Amino acid sequence: MSTPSRRPRADAGRNRARVLEAASELFAERGDEVQMAEVAKSAGVGVGTVYRHFPTRQALIEAVAEARFAEILAFARAECLSTPDAREGLKRFLLHIGQVHEDGRALSRSIETALGSTAPRGEVGAELRELGAELLERGRGDGTVRADVTVEDLYMIVGALAAVARADWGDWRRFVDFQMAGLDPEVAGRP
Amino acid sequence: MSTPSRRPRADAGRNRARVLEAASELFAERGDEVQMAEVAKSAGVGVGTVYRHFPTRQALIEAVAEARFAEILAFARAECLSTPDAREGLKRFLLHIGQVHEDGRALSRSIETALGSTAPRGEVGAELRELGAELLERGRGDGTVRADVTVEDLYMIVGALAAVARADWGDWRRFVDFQMAGLDPEVAGRP
């Protein structure tokens, strides 16, 4: 006689994840036009639940952005810190970032619009900065990257790359090549 | 249904200019939050007049963007094509663009949001591309710029710079330096 309730024990955190996942997909596909109610529906919850976990639309987008940064961070740790030379690791890092933004153009634009920038934030942001520092440190170590490049410099380049990859201005891989050239120790100091 | 007009018949095209000017200032200051009615008021005309000259909000923003590009074009023609060496001209070009976007951050964001990109469009866009070609040609001539750089490459860099300068990721002048380094003929071809 007791029909099982539809979503019986969807414990708290589970819902957060579902919402985040739904939001990630929707924003990646349709960008800023997705509405909170759609996210809720797609996640199989009510709007109220979305708001329980993400107090504002902006917070949700922030969280989606952070999730993407976390992915990037994981990739970089696995693939960019252990390359034969540091230069190679750095390039892989940039190529991955370009790819992520190309694949999620609409999302990137939403982030830009909602947060005013695609720069990494929060905890993951801090870890990314650390990671960037390590990439540069390695470069300084083996002499394959200009020694005067700061983490701030690197993330300007990353931000620029994000903009290039989400736009349709040409082959962003060429842009990466230019950045790698600009980071070459040989040319440091040219006017 | 309407109340008698207050300041009628102010010379045809004059109003277009006033609206454009007002819009330029307002968008530069407050970005996407400015409303059509504000623009009208600030220009001293009715909304209808704004719409007569710019059929949609997006068209207005497009026009403001184009005006900015026209300024850049004029600057570049005057200051960047006659430098002692081509590299210097190119650098001045980039520095000017960075400055324009730093000074009009809010506007740059509005353009990005409304048009999806800050890339030059239309007639002025075409002229800018030509100008870019000349800048690069000069560089090929005196050997101060990588010979394989295309106009498309250049405008990827310009777009990237626009993103960097309107954001707050660090000193965009440093970014310009990296780009100049990347465009150095010496490093062309490094992996």
Next chain:
Amino acid sequence: MSTPSRRPRADAGRNRARVLEAASELFAERGDEVQMAEVAKSAGVGVGTVYRHFPTRQALIEAVAEARFAEILAFARAECLSTPDAREGLKRFLLHIGQVHEDGRALSRSIETALGSTAPRGEVGAELRELGAELLERGRGDGTVRADVTVEDLYMIVGALAAVARADWGDWRRFVDFQMAGLDPEVAGRP
């Protein structure tokens, strides 16, 4: 961006009815000039609620029209299918329709303007057609109505009557008399 709600959670479908009722009255009184906001206010809800139940202004008017048709249907079932002779039933039907349109002239005009016609639509429309068929069938049965009259014919007459009753061209009851005369079996076939 919004202010806290004032009268929340008033039972789901109850609100739909209140809106419909308010709209019916307002449109009957003042016709096409009523605004969505007025309907909302008069129903004691926010505009958003009106739009939740009726996605567009036209949809609201359609619903009001349908409600009126439903009334007519109910009347006809109760009063027109059980008259001594079918002719009498048909006449009562027409008289009721004329009365409804006379009483809600402004509404009838709104419907005409918004929907392009006052013809019954949707589900209720289908039931009305069935009812019309029954009325005619009865007439064929007792020989009080021309046998060649189709439901389509009948609803042309009904539509015509609606137009006459909502206009001010004369006593629409006279018009009904002419229609009854025209439906008389005696004259069928006259040139």
Next chain:
Amino acid sequence: MSTPSRRPRADAGRNRARVLEAASELFAERGDEVQMAEVAKSAGVGVGTVYRHFPTRQALIEAVAEARFAEILAFARAECLSTPDAREGLKRFLLHIGQVHEDGRALSRSIETALGSTAPRGEVGAELRELGAELLERGRGDGTVRADVTVEDLYMIVGALAAVARADWGDWRRFVDFQMAGLDPEVAGRP
């Protein structure tokens, strides 16, 4: 040296006619959505000129309507007053009216919306009433039309027919048949 001016001696009344003609066509095609500026353009004049001749949009529509009534009047005088029997003349009258409304559905709707009715007005309206009286008088004379039919009755029927013909409820010619039947002297007085 003197280039002929474009429209040199477009004397007053000529423009009125051009505007009226343009308006007739446009309203017949696209109905209420035509704007005053379009009418002006289509007539090859400025909006101001349209307003000189027709002080409001409604006045313009009224004039277009009147022109149509004038056509009907002319037709009726030529074709309906001289038929062998009066009944035939009356029928031709109705058929012509139906045709006019079928051909100019959009216009008919505009008139209905703007003026609240498609009933003939003004001077032409008066003449049409007279004409209607004559048609009925002839019918009384040769006994082919119910003697108790008034001009008001006739114009209720005409208005109804206009509604039927401009709608898409069925074959309005059938409706005309029913009206003719209803006007038959044989059935006068049936309940």
Next chain:
DNA sequence: GATGAATGAGCATTCATTCAT
């Protein structure tokens, strides 16, 4: 906790009409 109905400020856009030139 979860739900989703309710809220309502906000805003781009339209178009009949006017009147300086």
Next chain:
DNA sequence: CATGAATGAATGCTCATTCAT
């Protein structure tokens, strides 16, 4: 007389956010 640029009130609709149930 003709022109057409200017006017601005009017209005349907959206959607992030709240909170009674």
